[in-house]
Amino acid sequence: MNTPPAGWHPDPEGSQQLRYWDGQQWTSATQPMPAAYTPTPETPEQAKNRKRQLLAIAIVIVGFLVIVGISKLDLGKNDENTTAAETTTTEVVASTTRVPVTTRSTVAAPAPPSATPMYVVTTDNPGRPEYMTAIVAKLPTQSELENILAEIRSDYLQKDGGYHVAFDCSSEMEPTAASRIANGKFAVGRIGAARTGLSVGGSEVEMLTNPKCAGPVPDVPADAVSADDVLLAIRNAGLPVIDPRVNTTFCLESGCVKLITTDEFSIYQFADIEKANKFSTIFPSYHQNGLIFLRYTQDGSDPTDPSLIPQYNAVLDQVMGG
Known part of the structure; x- marks a missing residue:
């Protein structure tokens, strides 16, 4: 027979009271039986509020799980332009079970600035x-x-x-x-x-189309007549020299080492006689003496005055020594 622990227990004699058991025997001490607990009925408004709260909690949990799923998909991508941010762990509580969920966010790496060359x-x-x-x-x-x-x-x-x-x-x-x-x-x-x-x-x-970078300047003999020497001689002869300008940038195709252009003529200076001779065959109106080539304009809106061409040629021949 199981002996009850000391304390208040239903009266074994059947009365609607509690009688005290001292661990060895029933005592004469009694007390009324406590009234049974009856819960207060829930009102319709309280029931609606409880349903709304449960629905809101469910939406939050579902939304969070969707974000976690997208984050896991992102982790599988091999993207060299992204760097991993710090990994954090969040706990989602459903009923009495805790489910650890790991999320990882990515931050796009900034593009390197374009350098400015010298x-x-x-x-x-x-x-x-x-x-x-x-x-x-x-x-x-x-x-x-x-x-x-x-x-x-x-x-x-x-x-x-x-x-x-x-x-x-x-x-x-x-x-x-x-x-x-x-x-x-x-x-x-x-x-x-x-x-x-x-x-x-x-x-x-x-x-420009098909741009090219010019290489080293060919060596020119120190005592060679330059395009600047010819220009100075023409000016000293009193002949027209309007708006002289250096256009050596256009020497890449012709092979010249210097080009001076004016409104009346252009002076090409070469370091290679073969290149000078080859270039002279391209233009119908020209005068060549050694490594210097005078080019004139015969057409267009501003052609060279035909009466001046022999005078320009004579100056070049004089500067070149014949």
């Missing part, structure tokens, strides 16, 4: 500072050219006007032996916009 800016004509040349040592990308133009433009922000930048390439950064690879322009203020056709503060770079 360049040198020269002014083509001191009297016209709005025209300039930027010389680079290797072929740049379109983005690199735009970066160069932006840096040049920053020096002219307080000077309203339209500016033109010729981009040349020379492996030795030599202005007298470079090839044209692109043309650019930018506008500062309304004056610049009107002169360039750009918007105020706008800029533009146009890469």
Whole structure:
């Protein structure tokens, strides 16, 4: 027979009371039987609120599980442009069971900035500072050219006007032996916009087709007659020399080492007699003496005055010694 522990128990005599058992025998101590617990009925409004709360909790749990599933899919992708962020652990409680869930977020790695290559800016004509040349040592990308133009433009922000930048390439950064690879322009203020056709503060770079970078300048004998010597002699002879400008950037195809252009004629200087002879066969109106080649314009809107051609030729022959 199992002996009950000491304490209050239903009266074994059948009365609706509790009688105290001291662990060995029933005592005479009694007390009324406690009333049975009857729960308070739930009102319809309370039932609706309880359902809403349960539905909201369910929505939150489902949404969180969806996010976790998407995060796990992202972890399976091999993306070199993303770096893993710190891994965190979150616990989801459902009933009395805790389910650990690990999530991992990704942050896109920033793109490396485009570098600006080394360049040198020269002014083509001191009297016209709005025209300039930027010389680079290797072929740049379109983005690199735009970066160069932006840096040049920053020096002219307080000077309203339209500016033109010729981009040349020379492996030795030599202005007298470079090839044209692109043309650019930018506008500062309304004056610049009107002169360039750009918007105020706008800029533009146009890469030429099949750009090339000129190699080392061929060696020229120290005592050789230069294009500058011929130009000076023509000017001293009193002949027209209008707007002389160095255009050596166009020597890449012809093989010349220097080119000076004016409105009446162009002076090509070569270091190789074979290249000079070959180039002279291309143009019908020319005069060659040794390594110097004079080219004239016979057509177009501004042809060379035919009466001046013999005089220019005579000056060249005199400078070359016959």
